[in-house]
Amino acid sequence: MFINFFLTIILSWKDFRTTTKEPDYYIPKIPWDAKKSIYYAFESSIGTKCKITAALEALSFYTCMEAYEAEEIPRGKQGIIFQGCNGDTTTYNANLFSNDFIVRFCITDKCADSYGCTTHYIYRMFGLRPPHIREDRKEHVFVNYSNVKFPNDNLYFSRYSFDEIPFFDIPYDFGSTAHKDSHYLSKNGLPTLVPEKTLEFAYMIQPNNYNSPTFNDFKYLHKHQCGDQCRSFKPCKNGGYYLHSCYSCICPKPYYGRYCDKIKEQTDKCPSYNFEALDQKQHVEVGGKVECNFLLQAPQGYKVHVNIIAHKQKHELLDSNCSPTKGVNVRFNKDKGGRDLILCRDIQNVSVPVVSNEVLIEYNYLFQSSTYLKFSYWREFDPNDCYY
DSSP states (O other): OOOOEEEEEEEETTTTTTOSOOOGGGSOOOOOOTTSOEEEEEOTTOSOOHHHHHHHHHHHHHSSOOEEEOSSOOTTOEEEEEEEEOTTEEEEEEEEETTEEEEEEEEEHHHHTOHHHHHHHHHHHTTOOOGGGSTTGGGTEEEOGGGBSSTTOGGGGOOOOTTTSOOTTOOOOTTOTTOOOTTTTBSSSSOSEEEOGGGHHHHHHSOSSOOOOOHHHHHHHHHHHHOOTTTTSOOOSTTOEEOSOSSSEEOOTTEESTTSOEEOOOOTTSOOOOSBOOSSOEEEEEESSOEEEEEEEOOTTEEEEEEEEEEEOOGGGTTSOOOTTTSEEEEOSSSTTSOOEEEOSOEEEEEOOOOSSEEEEEEEOTTOOSOEEEEEEEEEEOGGGOOO
């Protein structure tokens, strides 16, 4: 006997500002079977396929799930049929049958042309959660309900305990493709999600609308769909995770090695620096078409301070898609798989949040031009971070 379920999810390209209601992440879970292949096919109404294909190929590469393109979904298999939609709305309908089901995903041309929008909706369909519903949200953002379109309906801004919606010890990620922008469901054009002061600059510099997925988005999807079969093995470092075996970790760039404990070496064109943060300030200055990694470290019991003295770039890059490959990526969390801070505009005298005893600064302007970065760094003793 087949049990039929019908699930309709309405998603809007305009950050849901044109809709009256949004089921969004409160929808019933679609029961994907990560141990079985997922097939996807395109109807002729689809304009652009490449971003959809790239999103599903990345999902297959970074998680245990395997997605394959097919002319049509094989009988008895789970799959997704993509079709084009008119207007501003992207929708998907899931017809679920006992052990297999087909999802009809209707995507607008505008969304299909954006990798961030495509991954936002496809990965949300696989269970990726927006960070602002986390239990620890108040440490990162607060909700200004006076600007919310539905002030008497807290559904869209509810917080959930980690027991209700686990995040697998992954830190809050402002750069997640599932993160809502600061004007999410605003009724008056004013911010609804306001970052805490110490992180305000980091949040506001992130791209508007939809971010491309971070390494930690894939880590979340892997743990959410595939579980953690390697929890008894030596943990991966720097935010890495075990994927297909418990022998070696998959690592966020530029880390590598069996346990993600190594980092890509600098080129000869990069300035020399002392990786050890000292009590007194040290300075680093770099510019031009180079790619450099600056790993700043201090012993356990200390925190690393970083001040961005100046960052400059050509004006034609200011409105481009801000990403770690086009800007300076500053990773200040212990977990280096997130997108903590990307510098994609001219700034001066910005203090990076003091979080851990290691900060990684990636200067990724190898294919850009006329860029400049100067920063200082030092350490400060933190008695609360000592161990005996």
